[in-house]
Amino acid sequence: MAETIYVRGEGGGVHPMDLPLPESIADRLTKGLLRRVNEDGTPYVEQADDGVPAPPTEAPAKNAPKADWVGWAVAQGADPEDAEGSTKADLIELYGGEG
Structure with missing residues (x-):
């Protein structure tokens, strides 16, 4: 049986x-x-x-994928x-x- 997590979507619903x-x-x-x-x-x-991406706690390396930088920016308050x-x-x- 698969483990279930809950995610708040862009519209605010919990799925x-x-x-x-x-x-x-x-x-x-x-x-x-x-x-x-x-x-x-x-x-x-x-x-x-548990294998679920966690919010970043430090800036990614400069060679990290753009998705990591987007997540970092959002964690810092960016839209x-x-x-x-x-x-x-x-x-x-x-x-x-610093990466």
Whole structure:
């Protein structure tokens, strides 16, 4: 039986998702377009490595994929759509990184 997590979508609804996540959903979690939550919609607190992308805690390396930089920018307060529409170079310039 697959493990189920809950994800708040762009429209605000909470949706159950079985692991492993489809690549497109995992990518949207990485970018911060979706947020993992508890079943009741309260913020999820990371407890263990369960294979679900967690919000970044430090800037990605400069050679990291753009999706990682979008997620970092969103975690820093950027609008998800603005971050997605920016170039990777712009995200690195705006949100820094030691990598």
